[in-house]
Amino acid sequence: MKKLSKVVFHVGRVFILFTLVTGHASATSTADHTKFKELQVLFESGPEVTSACIKCHTEAAQQIHKTKHWTWEFLNPDNKQRVGKKNIVNNFCITPKSNFEHCTACHIGYGWRDNNFDFTSEENVDCLVCHDTTGAYLKSGDNAGHPKESVDLSYVAQNVGKTSRDTCGVCHFFGGGGNGVKHGDMDDSLAVPDRELDVHMDAVGADFTCSTCHMSIDHDVAGSRYAPEAKHTDDYHVHRRASDEENNAHCRACHGNKPHKKEDKSRLNHHALKIACQTCHISRMARGGVATRMTWDWSTAGKLDESGKPEQIMIDGNLVYDGRRGNITYGEDIEPEYIWFNGTVRYQLLNEKVVLNEDGYVHVNDFEGSPDDGKSRIWPVKVFRGVQPYDPEMNRLVVPHTTGSDEASYWKHFDWVKAVQAGMDSAGLPFSGTVDFIKTQMSWPINHMVAPAKDAVACDECHSKNGRLKDIDGIYIPGRDASEKLNFYGWLIALLTLVGVVLHGFGRIFSHFWRRRT
Amino acid sequence: MKHNISFFTVFIIALLGFSSLAEAKGNWKKGRIYYRMVCTECHIEQAGGAISPAEKTKAEWRDYFERNLHGPQDASAKYAASYFVSREYRESIKDTNRAAKKMLKIPEDKLLEDVKAFVDHTAKDSDQPSRCE
Numbered sequence: 231m232k233k234l235s236k237v238v239f240h241v242g243r244v245f246i247l248f249t250l251v252t253g254h255a256s257a258t259s260t261a262d263h264t265k266f267k268e269l270q271v272l273f274e275s276g277p278e279v280t281s282a283c284i285k286c287h288t289e290a291a292q293q294i295h296k297t298k299h300w301t302w303e304f305l306n307p308d309n310k311q312r313v314g315k316k317n318i319v320n321n322f323c324i325t326p327k328s329n330f331e332h333c334t335a336c337h338i339g340y341g342w343r344d345n346n347f348d349f350t351s352e353e354n355v356d357c358l359v360c361h362d363t364t365g366a367y368l369k370s371g372d373n374a375g376h377p378k379e380s381v382d383l384s385y386v387a388q389n390v391g392k393t394s395r396d397t398c399g400v401c402h403f404f405g406g407g408g409n410g411v412k413h414g415d416m417d418d419s420l421a422v423p424d425r426e427l428d429v430h431m432d433a434v435g436a437d438f439t440c441s442t443c444h445m446s447i448d449h450d451v452a453g454s455r456y457a458p459e460a461k462h463t464d465d466y467h468v469h470r471r472a473s474d475e476e477n478n479a480h481c482r483a484c485h486g487n488k489p490h491k492k493e494d495k496s497r498l499n500h501h502a503l504k505i506a507c508q509t510c511h512i513s514r515m516a517r518g519g520v521a522t523r524m525t526w527d528w529s530t531a532g533k534l535d536e537s538g539k540p541e542q543i544m545i546d547g548n549l550v551y552d553g554r555r556g557n558i559t560y561g562e563d564i565e566p567e568y569i570w571f572n573g574t575v576r577y578q579l580l581n582e583k584v585v586l587n588e589d590g591y592v593h594v595n596d597f598e599g600s601p602d603d604g605k606s607r608i609w610p611v612k613v614f615r616g617v618q619p620y621d622p623e624m625n626r627l628v629v630p631h632t633t634g635s636d637e638a639s640y641w642k643h644f645d646w647v648k649a650v651q652a653g654m655d656s657a658g659l660p661f662s663g664t665v666d667f668i669k670t671q672m673s674w675p676i677n678h679m680v681a682p683a684k685d686a687v688a689c690d691e692c693h694s695k696n697g698r699l700k701d702i703d704g705i706y707i708p709g710r711d712a713s714e715k716l717n718f719y720g721w722l723i724a725l726l727t728l729v730g731v732v733l734h735g736f737g738r739i740f741s742h743f744w745r746r747r748t
Numbered sequence: 749m750k751h752n753i754s755f756f757t758v759f760i761i762a763l764l765g766f767s768s769l770a771e772a773k774g775n776w777k778k779g780r781i782y783y784r785m786v787c788t789e790c791h792i793e794q795a796g797g798a799i800s801p802a803e804k805t806k807a808e809w810r811d812y813f814e815r816n817l818h819g820p821q822d823a824s825a826k827y828a829a830s831y832f833v834s835r836e837y838r839e840s841i842k843d844t845n846r847a848a849k850k851m852l853k854i855p856e857d858k859l860l861e862d863v864k865a866f867v868d869h870t871a872k873d874s875d876q877p878s879r880c881e
Contacts, residue, residue: 365776368875380875396777422784425846433781434850 264388273383276340276376277353282387284352291352293449299338301349302326304456308574313456318577319627321594321616321670322406322526325580328656332633334375336401343374345656358383360397361390372633395421395431398440408549410520414566414612415678419518427518428679444479453479455675460506460573460599461607481507504705506571506607510687511680514563515612518679521548521560527617529667531556532644540641554632554641556617566610566676568702570599580659583625584668591615591671592627601704608702610676618670619646623662627670629653774858774865778851782859783866785847787832795819801867806874809867813860833859 263269268282284291294300303314319325326333334342339354341347348354356375358367367386370378377383403409403418410417425432430442444453459480466486481489489507490498501510516522533541533553540553548560576596578584584592599606620627631652632640638652646665654661692699693709700710788798804812818829831837834856842849851859870876 365869366875378875422781424785434785434847 259391263390266388269384269387271384273387276356276358276383277351279383279387280340280353280355280357283357283390284355287357290357290449291355294338294355295349295352296448297338297450298454298456299449299451300355302337304454306457306575308457309576311577311579313577313579317579319580319594319629320406321614321618321672322412322523323632324528324618325629325653325657327629328631328653329633331374332372335369335371335373336404337375340376341374358386358390359400360393362386362397363391363394364389365396392439393441394439398444402440406523408523410516410518410522412523412614413674413678414515414522414561415512415674415676417516417518417520417522419520420678423518423679425682426685427681429682430680431678443483445477452477456575458573458575458675460571460609461605504601504607506609508676508680509568509608509610511683512566512610512676512678513681513685513687513691515566515610515676515679516562516564517681519562521546521562522612523558523614524561524564525557525559525615526555527557528619529556529617531640534644540644553644565698567613568608568699569597569611569673570601570606570702570704571597571609571611571675572599572603572605574598578627580627580629580657584620584627586668589671591669592620594627594670594672597673597675608699608705612674612676613671614674615669615671617667619650619665620668621650621662621664622666623664624660626659627668628661628665629657629659631656774861774863774868776862776865776869778854778859779862779864779866780869781847782833782851782863786838786841786845786851787863789845789847790841801870802872802874804867804871806868806871809864809871813864830856830860833863 266282266286268285271282273279273282280291298304298314301314302316303312305312315326323329323333330347331343337356338359339347339356341354356369358377359369364386367381368378370376399416399418399421402413403416403420404411405416406412410419419427420431422433423431425435430436430438441451444451446452459477465482466484478484485507487502488496488499489502490496498510531552531554533551535541535553541551542549542553543551549555549558550560551557574597576598578592578594587593597609597611599609618627619630628650630640630646630649631638632649635642636652637643638645638648640646640649643649647663650665651661651663687698690709691697693707695710697710699707783801791798801809813829816828816830818832819827835852838848838852842852854862868874
């Protein structure tokens, strides 16, 4: 009976998953947007389209207003840090502050040029960037999130639909200013991945979209990296029925707490207590043929060619030096680094003094965790290392105004002091007038590009002296760890046992012949 | 005046309808799957590297499909560009190529339109030239 109910349970799960996976592909919408008179007009701007959308979708814009996609702000409930794209700095393009006109090409809205942006406007919400199905909707790179003039807004508006890997990817694949630059596990190869690249998103297999895992409630998408869940307690829970339910954007939502079902693999379930699924199942980063950036040295920027234009050096299709950005290195199909992680991420904020860590870097973000806190597991991360501008007198990271064509723009006039002064003024922060450079590092969790089971990390890649987990402390890993004393006494006991057996054998032989003689 | 306005409205609606129809002729997303998982895979294995749609302009791609010549230019049917989207071709590689197997039932002319729509969508002079196909 127990076995039968187990079978019924798993069949049910497979059915639900199948419905989820195939639903987006086979289901047709109940609304044909080409038939809506409101959309059969020539739209002059994005906000005009939104005005038409919200006539029917009356709550949508207000829902968007509450999300991180709109505010670029997030209050971490654990450490009370106010983070989000608007507040943090990184060591790629550093910060959108004072560069909003350019960076908000990836904002889910229209018109965020400066600090005066109206966050209460419903018409400023960009519906099309997420719901375009045509691939014809493109935002302009330097116009505060407004679409390119060449976009036929009526055509796009009449062909809206569910989100896809393409719509999410138009920003998330290109974070940091280019394809695959930032994450290490996300680039446009995931638009059409095969099974080897990602078992879930396989375009001719399960064909997951981003929202299959990152399920939203009221337009609020699950799976924030500002406060991720490193160790999940709930078992299966694919559906998010309420906003207070644990988010489902992690492996256990579908795979449960004992994901390895085959008897010969069940031992691996013990590993899952201390090791994130990603550690074994995402063996390498940037596997889709797109290199990810690994280092970025802003201090070498500023070299111009004879015609006064920024110098550029390309190697293997990658920009390795740019007069506007400095030196950049790349990695492709590479092993991640591993850390203990409990889900708490602490950011180095602009109003905090920088602290150089023992490793010689300022940690722009710190993934907290330890082997003993009961909340951590070993996670794979991409660690991005850079050299970025800071204020040596105030001892703080700074906001450089890089974009635009004004007098202070670094990419136009290559004057760090002017660029930082403008950036700090815009951010309302003090600046001493001196710019220097400091080494920084930032970690990014690796969650995508899940390989087929046959390509998972093999046992001996960790259970060995110089394996992947060689730098992970606080846990005994057979094959890697050994106590010299324990080894000495172990071998001593083995030797004494052998000596004892040999002596005993000789004794038996001797006594045998002795008895025969007497 | 009224007559002019209604004529103008009909004209605009017809224009919008026509442009939508023109765009919808091929499904570029399906074409992308076939291009990346069948065309590119074979090119990497047998022709020494992938060909990005961004290597040609829209006009060059149109010309390529009009001439219908592919690979060794001996003009035999086996080397027609259309052969490589044919059911016969997909059937011949279905055991080693999952995309060909999955897309086996799509009519040849429809699949060809899908591939054309994809290269048109990401050609050198398109709004978003393809980077890594």
